[in-house]
Amino acid sequence: MIITNIESVPGRQITQHLGLVQGSTVRAKHAGRDFMAGLKNMVGGELKGYTELLQESRKQATERMIEEAQAMGANAILNVRFSTSSITQGASELFAYGTAVIVAEQ
């Protein structure tokens, strides 16, 4: 499955547009139980635990989008965009969306 955030695939032609595909996941971002994050809070710097957590969630949202595209029979997803929105205090939704297409060699 080819995934890009541009509107075409170089060297290939779009033979069919299948439609919008999306994947999302909602994650809680509370630091309540996390003692290390509390310490890091004092000296600043990168919060590696959070970085990895959000990367994992984003990967999950992308995988859901890919599954939806595969179910449609696509072999590429174009113009992928990400969006993060705060749902309630302490939770955010990670959303990935794109256009599923079928591409063929030119």
Add this chain to the structure above:
Amino acid sequence: MNAHTVNLVVYIFFCGLSCFVLLIGYAFGKKNEQKHLASLANKEQNLKNRVRVLQIKQVPFPERYSNVRLVTGSVVIANDTFKKFLARWRGFLGGEMKSYHGLLSRARREAIVRVQEKALSHGANTVINIRFETSSISKGAKNALHSVEVLAYGTALIPNVEGSSDDMSQI
């Protein structure tokens, strides 16, 4: 030793503790920030001529590239207590919050560096259509663990094996 003196002692103790926390935040925070800025400058210098990052949507010279891939890079960074303390006053008085501006600049630069590293690991030499998403992470309770996440994503272009000596100064 009456109740008033005990109260005063407790009050002074907590004032002292807050000052101590602020001092630790200032000292270690400044050290961490300088270390991060130095490592950023180093990585950027390293990657500058190996992976270029463009914001355009069209593929430049499409015949040179064999494959494309979505690449992302993200980072979550927090400020130290001293900067947060200053920012709270700035929030009250109005004006530019230099401490948070610095934080976001650093986070953005780090996200771009990670995108370049990811692209390099796939064998790409160009990333196009770079986009950014910024979101804030906070605890929600009164001790706001205020940090920021910056995500950068783009399309990495992997060059053909034969024509891999493409002149980067052409674009």
